[in-house]
Amino acid sequence: MWQAGLGGPSQPGAFVIWLGHTLEQGPDLRRHYHTVDVFTDTPFAGNPLAVVADADGLDEARMLAIAREFNLSETVFLLAPRDPVNTARLRVFTPGGELPFAGHPVIGAAALIGKLRAPGLLEREDILVVLETKVGAIVCNVRGLRGKPLYASFDIPRLPEHVGELSDMDAVAAALSIAPGDIGFGQHRPGLWSAGNTLAFIPIASGDAIARARPNPAVFERAFGGEALGAWLYAAQCEREGSDIHARMFAPRLGIAEDPATGSAAAAFAGLAVAFEHPEDGTHAIVIEQGFEMGRPSVINLSVEVADGALAAASIGGWVVRISDGTIEA
Numbered sequence: 001m002w003q004a005g006l007g008g009p010s011q012p013g014a015f016v017i018w019l020g021h022t023l024e025q026g027p028d029l030r031r032h033y034h035t036v037d038v039f040t041d042t043p044f045a046g047n048p049l050a051v052v053a054d055a056d057g058l059d060e061a062r063m064l065a066i067a068r069e070f071n072l073s074e075t076v077f078l079l080a081p082r083d084p085v086n087t088a089r090l091r092v093f094t095p096g097g098e099l100p101f102a103g104h105p106v107i108g109a110a111a112l113i114g115k116l117r118a119p120g121l122l123e124r125e126d127i128l129v130v131l132e133t134k135v136g137a138i139v140c141n142v143r144g145l146r147g148k149p150l151y152a153s154f155d156i157p158r159l160p161e162h163v164g165e166l167s168d169m170d171a172v173a174a175a176l177s178i179a180p181g182d183i184g185f186g187q188h189r190p191g192l193w194s195a196g197n198t199l200a201f202i203p204i205a206s207g208d209a210i211a212r213a214r215p216n217p218a219v220f221e222r223a224f225g226g227e228a229l230g231a232w233l234y235a236a237q238c239e240r241e242g243s244d245i246h247a248r249m250f251a252p253r254l255g256i257a258e259d260p261a262t263g264s265a266a267a268a269f270a271g272l273a274v275a276f277e278h279p280e281d282g283t284h285a286i287v288i289e290q291g292f293e294m295g296r297p298s299v300i301n302l303s304v305e306v307a308d309g310a311l312a313a314a315s316i317g318g319w320v321v322r323i324s325d326g327t328i329e330a
Contacts, residue, residue, distance in 0.1 A: 030327040031055065035072075038108040039261040039290075039298035039318035041149045046298045046321070047261035047291065049108040050075040055091070058330060060098065066330055067093035073259045076105040078113075081132050087113060089132040095255035099229075100134035101157070101196030103263010103300075103316050110140035111150040111320035122150070133157070135196045153301070153317030156195055160271030160311070164192035166200060168223065175216050175223035176202065176231065176250070182209035185236060187276045192228055195267035200228040207237030207246065211293060215250035215257060229254055232265040234288075243289040243299070245269070260291030261298035263316050270304045270314035281306050 032053040040046025050070040055063070055077035067075040079089040090109055092099045110129040118127055122144030129140045129152075140154040166172055172190060173180045183190060188203035200223075204210040210233055224231060230251030238246045249259040266288050273279075273286060284304050291298040298318075305313040 029330055031330045033328050034112055034325050035323045036108045036112055037321045037323055038104040039300050040321060041319040043321050043323060045296055047104045047296065048072050049105055051109055051112055052077045055079050062330065063091060063093050064097065066328065068095045071095055073256050074102055074105050076109050078109065086130040086132050086137055096253060099197060101264055103267060104261055106131060106138055106140060106154055107152045107263060107318050108320055111142055111152040114142035115150060115322060149319045149321045151317065151319050153315055155313060155315045156267040158195055160193050160195040160268040162191055163194050163198055166190040171219060171223040172202060175219040176233065177214040177216055178209055178212060193268040193272055195264060197229050197264045198227050199265050199268060200224040200231040201272055202231055202233045204233050204235040207235055210235045210246060210248060213248060215252055217252040220252055232262060238289055239292050240289050243287045245286060245288045247288055247290040248293060249290065258294055260294055260296035261300055262290065263300060266300045266302045266316055267314060270302060271311055274304060274306055274311040279306050281308065
């Protein structure tokens, strides 16, 4: 299913970048924001992300209102770190509420901070950006390859765990507008997994079936329970040469009909991939494509380290393209 080796550039950086006072709040409560496209090297593809800089002083209700104004799958807010040795504290909001962890905001925020704070250094070497999240501090490596967009990667802060089974396949199929026979391939079976966010993982038997899938919010609660924030569908048939897994993500509870790329799902997928595929000890790269049905093709590089038959570590990486800058009255 996957090839040996690394999923993308991930050499450790030599310097840790601090947020400092470059991303400052403007006068009259105007705060700077930036948008980036994550998990793509092409503008207007991948998963768009809004980054609100210098968000100290914003309360949770205001952050949620701003996230709903941008109406992207996630908006992140950069605050002063609690530990001054780190770069920044990160809060992540969907239009439906706050998340403790999400992969594409971490990748996008780290690359943006590196670009704004150390553009010259990035031309010569990798840098480290340390982001405080609700699942712990995450060390991100940012690389600026000449003539290419930035590439960021991080080791997942929490190993994935299997947190529950899904037994009612009729309800699962109805929630996804597919047939029960479309569910499952090989040893893969549906279940609830988490690497910070609990999601339902649904293996789909064919590329045709995953293309036909549509979320049915009325059935989601019965199919996946109140614990799962969304459903991540995956199939072995891919559209892009070089990909190993084709995925889609539905999260109506979070106000997200479909997500172009879901880093937290890729992080949890590391656990179920090892559990179901039983790869040899060593490092393996899994290339995940997502967002193709939305016209937002995304590529997530997942690297898994297997030791004694078990997942020992995993990392997520992807390209980041800077799209826009501005100010918001907040």
